[in-house]
Amino acid sequence: MANLNTHYMGLAIKNPIIVSSSGLCNSIENLIKIEAAGAGAVVLKSIFEEQIMMEADNFIDSSDSSLSAMKKGFNDILTNRSYDYIEAMDYMKNFAKEHTLKAYLDFIKVAKKSVNIPIIASINCVSAYDWSFFAKRIQEAGADALELNFYILPSDVNKTAAMYDEMYQKIISDVKKFVTIPISLKLSYYSSSLVNTFMELSKSGISGMVLFNKPYNPDININKVEISSGKIYSSPDEYQRSLRWTAILSGRVGCDLAASTGVHGYETVVKLLLAGSNAVQVASLLYEKGIEEINTLVTGLNKWMDEHNFKTIDEFRGKLSQVNIENPAVLERVQFMKSYANII
Numbered sequence: 001m002a003n004l005n006t007h008y009m010g011l012a013i014k015n016p017i018i019v020s021s022s023g024l025c026n027s028i029e030n031l032i033k034i035e036a037a038g039a040g041a042v043v044l045k046s047i048f049e050e051q052i053m054m055e056a057d058n059f060i061d062s063s064d065s066s067l068s069a070m071k072k073g074f075n076d077i078l079t080n081r082s083y084d085y086i087e088a089m090d091y092m093k094n095f096a097k098e099h100t101l102k103a104y105l106d107f108i109k110v111a112k113k114s115v116n117i118p119i120i121a122s123i124n125c126v127s128a129y130d131w132s133f134f135a136k137r138i139q140e141a142g143a144d145a146l147e148l149n150f151y152i153l154p155s156d157v158n159k160t161a162a163m164y165d166e167m168y169q170k171i172i173s174d175v176k177k178f179v180t181i182p183i184s185l186k187l188s189y190y191s192s193s194l195v196n197t198f199m200e201l202s203k204s205g206i207s208g209m210v211l212f213n214k215p216y217n218p219d220i221n222i223n224k225v226e227i228s229s230g231k232i233y234s235s236p237d238e239y240q241r242s243l244r245w246t247a248i249l250s251g252r253v254g255c256d257l258a259a260s261t262g263v264h265g266y267e268t269v270v271k272l273l274l275a276g277s278n279a280v281q282v283a284s285l286l287y288e289k290g291i292e293e294i295n296t297l298v299t300g301l302n303k304w305m306d307e308h309n310f311k312t313i314d315e316f317r318g319k320l321s322q323v324n325i326e327n328p329a330v331l332e333r334v335q336f337m338k339s340y341a342n343i344i
């Protein structure tokens with residue numbers, strides 16, 4: 001039996017299979033199942049900036065009875081104008097933010113008592129909003145690490161690539177001022193100079209990078225002639241993008257790497273480790289086939305290592321990363337002249 005123990009973001013994990021942030025990680029019952037199925041760690045469902053802002057905006061109209069006494073107090077303040085109006089509104093928004101955050105913090109506390117695998121919390125940032133404050137509270141609640149889900153589509157015509165990079169760096173430096181637990185960035189591949197941007201980000205004091213988040217993709221329904229939703233779950237061949245960039249970045253970045261998107265079998269886990277990832281993250285497979293599939297991944301990895309006489313993950317991790325292969329250009333080839341020639 002091979003030894004699957006490894007490290008990710010400075011956390012000791014019993015194997016490199018991490019359940020990625022999703023609704024699957026949103027109940028204690030599932031976290032217990034995830035641990036029982038053999039996962040090395042779990043990333044909780046993200047708390048979304050948009051969700052917090054929306055709830056804060058909707059707070060005044062809310063019919064939530066638990067908030068009604070508080071709201072009545074605020075309404076009295078507003079009616080009597082005993083406080084400055086803006087000040088009162090800010091106070092209300094902060095209260096609503098606190099309300100949303102508290103549920104997340106309570107969940108972390110119960111999760112920590114319910115399972116022994118590392119719990120990585122996740123916050124979804126789309127701006128340089130007050131993440132440092134949330135991150136501090138998440139650390140206090142007992143999370144072992146924090147994944148910053150940077151899911152920003154660089155679609156603003158007025159923003160240059162440098163402006164986006166600057167925003168990422170600002171969020172990281174703000175968060176780093178308030179927390180000591182390891183931080184990872186979950187990134188999208190929409191970057192005009194991916195290697196340079198990611199290398200710079202890896203030097204900002206973070207402990208890990210997740211390559212990549214799966215973007216929500218719109219589609220078009222040609223019968224209704226309207227925009228529709230693309231596929232939510234990944235397909236088994238979607239790992240190839242993560243494989244290429246993991247292989248290119250491994251050994252060059254100053255932090256750990258977790259490969260994500262398209263992990264549907266142990267073979268893909270092996271490939272991504274060979275490319276140089278410290279861990280892999282998985283979601284769609286578990287939605288489609290059940291949480292128990294974690295066990296199939298762990299068993300398959302173990303069997304492959306035995307068959308290839310690898311006793312530890314470190315013996316083969318990164319063996320096929322760009323810095324370790326004889327012909328580094330194969331990972332950068334974008335036109336397949338030979339393959340195309342054979343097809344034609």
Ligand SMILES: Cc1cc2nc3c(=O)[nH]c(=O)nc-3n(C[C@H](O)[C@H](O)[C@H](O)COP(=O)(O)O)c2cc1C
Nearest residue numbers: 020021022023045046149214234261262282283284
């Ligand atoms: C239903 C669903 C919910 C998700 N929710 C989150 C989330 O809250 N935060 C996040 O960072 N990623 C979220 N993801 C993305 C996954 O964590 C993962 O990055 C993506 O599904 C690609 O991995 P996969 O191919 O193993 O599914 C979600 C994915 C799915 C399918």
